[in-house]
Amino acid sequence: MTIKSSAKKKTIATTSLAGCFGCHMSLLDIDLRLLDLIDVVQFDRSPLTDIKNISQRIDLGLIEGGVCNDENVHVLRAFREHCDILVSLGECAIMGGLPALRNDIPLKECLEEAYLNVPTSEPGARLIPHHVDLPKILDRVYPCHEIVKIDYFIPGCAPSADAIWKAVTAILFGQGEALGPEFIRYD
Numbered sequence: 001m002t003i004k005s006s007a008k009k010k011t012i013a014t015t016s017l018a019g020c021f022g023c024h025m026s027l028l029d030i031d032l033r034l035l036d037l038i039d040v041v042q043f044d045r046s047p048l049t050d051i052k053n054i055s056q057r058i059d060l061g062l063i064e065g066g067v068c069n070d071e072n073v074h075v076l077r078a079f080r081e082h083c084d085i086l087v088s089l090g091e092c093a094i095m096g097g098l099p100a101l102r103n104d105i106p107l108k109e110c111l112e113e114a115y116l117n118v119p120t121s122e123p124g125a126r127l128i129p130h131h132v133d134l135p136k137i138l139d140r141v142y143p144c145h146e147i148v149k150i151d152y153f154i155p156g157c158a159p160s161a162d163a164i165w166k167a168v169t170a171i172l173f174g175q176g177e178a179l180g181p182e183f184i185r186y187d
């Protein structure tokens with residue numbers, strides 16, 4: 001499908017919170033259609049551009065990953081503030097994903113297991129890392145829609161490139177059909 005271009009390029013920003021970048025890899029998997037996209041879209045803040053801060057009003061924000069620390073909260077709120085449409089991309093953003101497996105275990109126990117009881121910790125070291133510059137870990141991992149309003153959800157781990165392509169072009173340009181069941185994955 002060729003995207004109809006308009007005079008002004010649409011703007012997209014993306015980020016990964018508590019995610020593995022697999023959803024971004026799936027975004028890159030749209031392959032040659034990326035060339036169509038960059039004709040009509042400008043990527044702002046994103047791991048794809050390495051731009052660290054949103055610099056303008058954004059038409060579409062794509063969020064990978066759930067919310068596991070206070071920096072994630074800050075980034076997600078900034079995306080909500082600057083993006084007209086905000087999308088949870090993938091299982092981790094929608095449900096917390098793999099990182100949310102810790103949600104049934106008290107945070108103190110998780111930290112002790114990770115830093116004190118792990119076989120690779122230095123003998124005698126009894127230190128859980130903490131510093132004013134380190135993000136504070138939250139009591140549990142939250143799906144994005146529990147922190148800010150999310151407009152659309154694209155399920156999957158990761159969502160397929162075709163599903164991302166169809167959703168993004170439909171949202172931004174009103175083109176393409178609705179996602180059929182063949183594009184909706186929960187694995």
Ligand code: SF4
Pocket residue numbers: 018019020021022023064065089090091092093097098156157158159
């Ligand atoms: Fe990675 Fe899957 Fe989470 Fe996407 S949904 S960030 S691919 S674990």
